[in-house]
Amino acid sequence: MSKNNNGRDVIKTVNAAVSEFHARQEELIPILMKVSQELGYVPNDALEQISEVMHIPQSRVYSVASFYHMISTKPTGRHVIKFCESAPCHVAGGKAVWDALLEELQIKPGETSPDGKWTLKTTSCLGVCAVGPVMLVDDDIYGNINPDQVHDILERYE
């Protein structure tokens, strides 16, 4: 994932996304998703550029970007952990795993670790409830986690 947030890269990424989906209001969400995936988040420059090429007020672009959980408007760490905190995972022992995760990372939900490696987020159901508790590290889903496995799972990421 390109982490280059200098002006040129952002503009290029936005323009590529807009030409892939076309500059229409109904494509705003796919465009924002794409930019968020490419840059790790949607920086202010990108909001400005989207607003300009799509002729949509920047306030509205921001209001859409900040509404959806899969679009980030803040910088994230190299790896994003999304921990499912819905009831099925909670009942299956999610609380103990969550505590182990907080202990291991030493950051609060929503925060990024000082070394820029981890961002911890909570998420609603990921749709794999039969194997709860579940967490997502970047695009990798881990199911049936117990607290002892948390350390080993995190070890796998550079």
Next chain:
Amino acid sequence: MKIKRSMVLVSSDPHSIEKGSEEIYSRLVDELKAFNLSDEISLSKVSDIDRIDASPLVIVYPEAVVYGPLAPDDVHFLVEEHLYKGRIASRLQAPTKELSGKIAWISARAGTLPAEQRIVLERAGLIDPDSIEDYIIHDGYQALGKVLSTMKPADVIDVVKKSGLKGRGGAGFPTGMKWGFVADAAGDKRYVICNADESEPGTFKDRLILEGDPHSIIEAMVIAGYAVGADEGYIYIRGEYTLAQARLLKAILQAKEMGFLGENIFESGFNFDLHVHGGAGAYICGEETALIESIEGKRGEPRPRPPYPTTNGLWDKPTLVNNVETLANIPPILRNGADWFKSFGTPSSPGTKVYTILGNVNNTGLVEVPMGITLREVISIYAKGMRNGRHFKLAQTGGSSGSIIPSVLQDTPMDYDSYAKAGVSMGSGALLICSDETCVVDLAKVLLNFFRFESCGKCNPCRIGNQRAYQILNNISEGLGSTKDTNDLQEISKWLYEMSNCGLGQTAGSPLKDIMNYFRAEVDAHITNKVCPAGVCPMSGKTATTV
């Protein structure tokens, strides 16, 4: 198409992938090539196999031999023995264990799952979801052919009405009636939308239908379009379901190539075009008007209703919005007739229901059974009893917004009418079964936390009510509850129901209401005696920090 003599399925659920199923798959590809078998044997990945004890799995049909857990180095031996020499490689076979309902046709052969009846999941796990030929061989696009060549739109709606099919998304609205509203709405342009924004915690039935049988939804949507007079459709699928999205896109291309989508379908003069629109992570977008806003590229905030989408939907045009499971029922109903469909389930709720069974039970997974089965039957037959010999305490139906079912309602038939009479709702089909180790205050806290997180914030009762209820519950769980809290919670639950703009807020209070009805004593113990009977709540006496 080429005739394949065997079909090999490789499990690719998250658990299997973690254990190396991708490597096994690529080794299989290589080995089949090496033995020159690639043309005779089809190879596909399936994600709905519930054999975590033995994953990664490889299943070989038609013999239905299950191999696992497999290591990549076993692949050569497996291919040589079973597929080349034709002998079962018994040393690699999975240990025998009764399968849960996930692979219906194996369990059906063994007769291990009584009463299981597959209509919407008939093909899931049985066919290669990437192959339109597989779908066609298994009765696919037959209903569409019949509809377009022999039926008028009004006849189609009539059959759906007579079948008694009710919306499977949670609300249980009669499907045929909804189709009728859209067909009768004024204007030329209409839309059909498939609501695949399955986000209700504990529900993943739609994912399995979309991943396992994507063509069934395409076929159903073309039929729906013909019936209501729409020539364009959208499948709104949640952003997290990337595999389902990819399979749908592929299926749409195949259907277009074969002429089941596009212009002049079956030479009938009927045109239908279909788009896939991915969500971006918002529970509220499962609400139909929020979903429509989201397709239009806006924040997913629900519209006031009325007017309903049936008259003023997508871009203000009449729009039919149906859930995935509802649509999956459409082709079988039109193929076999309304009377056939009514032979399953109960008179007021015909057909089957897909349940996802979760929680403190021995077997978690998914079953499709006729409407009207009871919770006790689900727990004893499919879930194989409570885990660790614990006792049943409560079940939550239909995800976060569903009802809390106490043990006194364990024998109430699960159909829309019986549950409505008992004052509870069935919801989307999730069954979260909790043992006596669960604390109701803790559970309510988790549920309210979900709603305060997912509330879109547009209307005050929902935005403030859920936040306030969460704070009160949090205080109770820390041993700081006061006697007026129970009253406040009941009031909030009532306000949420009466004053919220959309279904999210209206149902957010229902677990609270049920807990106050059935588990009042346990909540009171927290407040007056400062004791959590289940021993779950922290009861620290300190004010918790709430985010």
